Amino acid sequence: MATLASDGIEGFTTRRVAQEAGTSTPAVYELFGDKAGLVREIFFEGFRQLRSQLDQLAPEPDPYRDLEQTVAAFRRFVRENRVLSDLMFGRAFADFGPGPDELKAGASTRKFLIDKIRRCVEAGLIEGDPRDIAHVLLAAAQGLSAQESAGWLGTSQASRDRRWTLAFRALMAGLASGR
Amino acid sequence: MATLASDGIEGFTTRRVAQEAGTSTPAVYELFGDKAGLVREIFFEGFRQLRSQLDQLAPEPDPYRDLEQTVAAFRRFVRENRVLSDLMFGRAFADFGPGPDELKAGASTRKFLIDKIRRCVEAGLIEGDPRDIAHVLLAAAQGLSAQESAGWLGTSQASRDRRWTLAFRALMAGLASGR
DNA sequence: ATCGTTTCGTGACATTGTTACGATACCTTG
DNA sequence: CAAGGTATCGTAACAATGTCACGAAACGAT
Numbered sequence: 153m154a155t156l157a158s159d160g161i162e163g164f165t166t167r168r169v170a171q172e173a174g175t176s177t178p179a180v181y182e183l184f185g186d187k188a189g190l191v192r193e194i195f196f197e198g199f200r201q202l203r204s205q206l207d208q209l210a211p212e213p214d215p216y217r218d219l220e221q222t223v224a225a226f227r228r229f230v231r232e233n234r235v236l237s238d239l240m241f242g243r244a245f246a247d248f249g250p251g252p253d254e255l256k257a258g259a260s261t262r263k264f265l266i267d268k269i270r271r272c273v274e275a276g277l278i279e280g281d282p283r284d285i286a287h288v289l290l291a292a293a294q295g296l297s298a299q300e301s302a303g304w305l306g307t308s309q310a311s312r313d314r315r316w317t318l319a320f321r322a323l324m325a326g327l328a329s330g331r
Numbered sequence: 332m333a334t335l336a337s338d339g340i341e342g343f344t345t346r347r348v349a350q351e352a353g354t355s356t357p358a359v360y361e362l363f364g365d366k367a368g369l370v371r372e373i374f375f376e377g378f379r380q381l382r383s384q385l386d387q388l389a390p391e392p393d394p395y396r397d398l399e400q401t402v403a404a405f406r407r408f409v410r411e412n413r414v415l416s417d418l419m420f421g422r423a424f425a426d427f428g429p430g431p432d433e434l435k436a437g438a439s440t441r442k443f444l445i446d447k448i449r450r451c452v453e454a455g456l457i458e459g460d461p462r463d464i465a466h467v468l469l470a471a472a473q474g475l476s477a478q479e480s481a482g483w484l485g486t487s488q489a490s491r492d493r494r495w496t497l498a499f500r501a502l503m504a505g506l507a508s509g510r
Numbered sequence: 511a512t513c514g515t516t517t518c519g520t521g522a523c524a525t526t527g528t529t530a531c532g533a534t535a536c537c538t539t540g
Numbered sequence: 541c542a543a544g545g546t547a548t549c550g551t552a553a554c555a556a557t558g559t560c561a562c563g564a565a566a567c568g569a570t
Contacts, residue, residue: 242477255483285497287485288475288494291474291478292467292471292474292475293474294478295473299470299473302422304466305470311463314463318463318464319467319470319502322502322505323498323501326500326501326505326507
């Protein structure tokens with residue numbers, strides 16, 4: 153079966169989706185109304201998968217390591233679902249821009265982060281508004297992931313790892329002492 | 332004239348480009364070979380513009396403020412050239428993925444950052460390999476910009492500003508004390 | 511001045527998003 | 541159980557787009 157992952161975005165056409173679903177093209181339009189609607193569904197499915205993957209993380213007693221592990225899981229998700237992530241966080245499909253409902257999906261993921269961050273704040277590891285911190289942390293992870301996907305973060309695995317951990321440690325250390 | 336900024340990505344077609352250039356479609360193919368080639372040219376032009384905008388920054392004696400100002404200029408560029416930035420840093424066009432030459436263009440921008448970061452390191456403000464720091468700083472800025480463009484960073488200007496400065500300050504503070 | 515090369519315009523082809531138009535299956539209601 | 545309405549689906553078509561073949565024209569070199 154040809155999927156997003158195997159054929160990339162350019163192979164993603166309504167006809168092909170219909171064919172591989174064993175039905176005809178208008179059926180897709182009957183169900184999703186639009187190609188954008190179809191893409192939107194995949195978008196939501198992506199966030200469900202990410203959420204499910206985060207939920208399956210083994211609980212970690214240390215709040216710091218717990219947060220670190222969550223970021224690592226995010227990174228893994230993006231690496232293993234490159235095209236899907238481009239759709240979720242980038243602008244892979246031209247005619248699909250995130251609307252209010254899509255923002256909610258993103259907010260759900262962020263909420264997951266916020267809880268873990270709150271634990272770190274309550275443990276005295278860092279200071280600040282968990283929501284702001286979640287935004288910053290997620291933005292950094294998203295930027296690093298985008299660069300890693302595009303090959304901009306370095307050619308060797310070692311340098312990419314080094315930069316990821318540097319970013320996380322620096323952010324956490326900087327958040328330790330308020331302002 | 333219809334441009335990328337006014338009509339977005341969906342209006343960007345080889346026929347239209349040819350028409351507004353006062354020529355015919357195959358002329359475009361003669362010049363750029365491909366639509367990807369045409370897009371690539373815009374990609375490079377984008378990095379030239381970004382570089383030119385960074386070069387026009389008034390020199391700042393304080394290395395910290397200098398770096399901060401550079402990041403602010405990056406943010407401004409992305410905000411004022413939303414579609415172009417999507418093309419440069421995201422994956423706005425499906426059939427165009429960054430190759431070796433494109434990576435060089437990105438490296439040029441990063442080099443600009445590295446010099447300013449080196450100044451901060453030499454001034455004792457932060458510690459670490461300037462190249463690693465540049466990667467991390469650029470990734471964070473790119474992630475924040477992407478979220479801001481998509482509307483994920485918050486609805487109020489104040490919260491967006493707060494998160495930008497939080498990210499920068501936290502990163503710099505965290506880089507101050509090595510490891 | 512002539513020839514070869516480069517550039518360019520007309521027209522065509524394959525693909526894609528999208529929809530009109532019937533046909534079919536299914537579900538409700540008497 | 542049968543009839544009618546509705547939702548769904550397949551065939552075919554249309555418009556737009558990327559791309560290219562095929563000459564025509566322009567332009568420089570000899």
